[in-house]
Amino acid sequence: MNTATHHAEHNAANSTANAARGVAIVTGASRGIGAAVALRLARDGHPVAVNYAASAREAEALVAQIVAAGGRAIAVKANIAKADEVRHLFETTAAQLGQPAVLVNNAGVMKVTTIAESTDALYDEMFDINVRGTLNTMREAAAKLANGGRVINFSTTALALNLPGYGLYNATKNAVEALTRVFAKELRGRGITVNAVAPGPVATALFLEGKTEEQIRHFASMPPLERLGEPDDIAAVVSFLAGPDSGWVDGQTLRANGGLA
Template sequence: MTDTHTPATQRVALVTGGSRGIGRAVSQRLAADGFAVVVDFAGGAAAAEETVAAISAAGGTALAVQGDVADEQEMAALFDRAEQEFGGVDVVVHAAGRMALSRIADLDLAALDALHRTNIRGTFVVAQQAARRLRAGGALVTFSTTVLAAQFPEYGAYAASKAAVESITLILARELRGRDITVNAVAPGPTATALFLDGKTPEQIDALAKTPPLERLGTPEDIAGVVAFIAGPDGRWVNGQVLRANGGMA
């Protein structure tokens, strides 16, 4: 189900990885805040259409478009489609990502290459398009991780990729001086998504839930609220920052 009718004054958000998990929560929150939302997905068209259907059922405007974030031609086409359907792009939320957990000594380097293709190259490609296409008053939001500070074992490859994401984000914020575009990263702590829960025992999940002082896992909606703040009018003075949304972890 797709609804592409949008008033000329409506702001437009493009969310990569918008079909499930945190990306879906962000897509739904931004739509509830009045954005027309382009939901990008790499695979799983059914999940993307479910996200669009939920947005439409709530009275919002959304469109699902397939595109590999690490493929510059597909991302250029994604931004083209957003501009064709809605007239431009005001907010880009880059929520697409990949995780591979392993001790550094044991990691299959093919898994490392796949992770870095999505998390580093993908972030760079999306950031390039955002830098070229975002309208004045716009925002780019990328995703890092609290693991950069927590330094959990088995997260070496993932944390390394997210360190690169933070560098790209903070440098781009400085490069866009004078454009009236904010660039920030959100670094979630343990958040109850399929990506996080996959492969963990109930005991591991319980231990991680007790790590923040608030003693619970975050929810996708918790993270979506932080993104909505940065992307909205109340977050315009936040620029070139990493916001650690983690319930009080270091």
């Protein structure tokens, strides 16, 4: 095959992929960055499973919004820290939308405390959701994700900053990045890419809660682009990694932070 023919076929394949995207599971998708990701993927043409742990009303409202715009979506309750509930999430998605092709591991918890003041309960909570939850979904994806699919995990730019109070949180996200790199190699031969997104400070209700105006201004001034990220900024990066144009990006962490680190 000559180069021109190869490129023509590659472009034709990309056009087909853009027309009908694979089924996506987005964990922790009822609000914040997760909701923005679900909306963006639906707009890109992906049927979306909106996963939530507790916020049923918000998840159902998001599904209604996607459906009203002409997309396909369902809400699925599952605590990703529990393997049987993750299995239910994948099985329900497959039964109602089709075989999953994209997994976005957005669900996570962040509690800021010094290492000296950390507790066993806090350790268990953050590692259960951030690490065990990511591991549970990746394990299901290994068996049930379509060949040629995408796994997109969530890390954090906080890893590069080493700020006091972020020790436990950073430890969980270091683990996620390690799992991401290894999983990319373990899925050799299936055409599945595995990457992570590492946002900087993003103006979500979760981030803004409990912060003074001065603290918010401080965080906004840190990146060279001199603003907080918006959920749509992160959703755009996930859209790229979930789509056909990212097919040669694998085992990487993409730091979406306005140049902060």
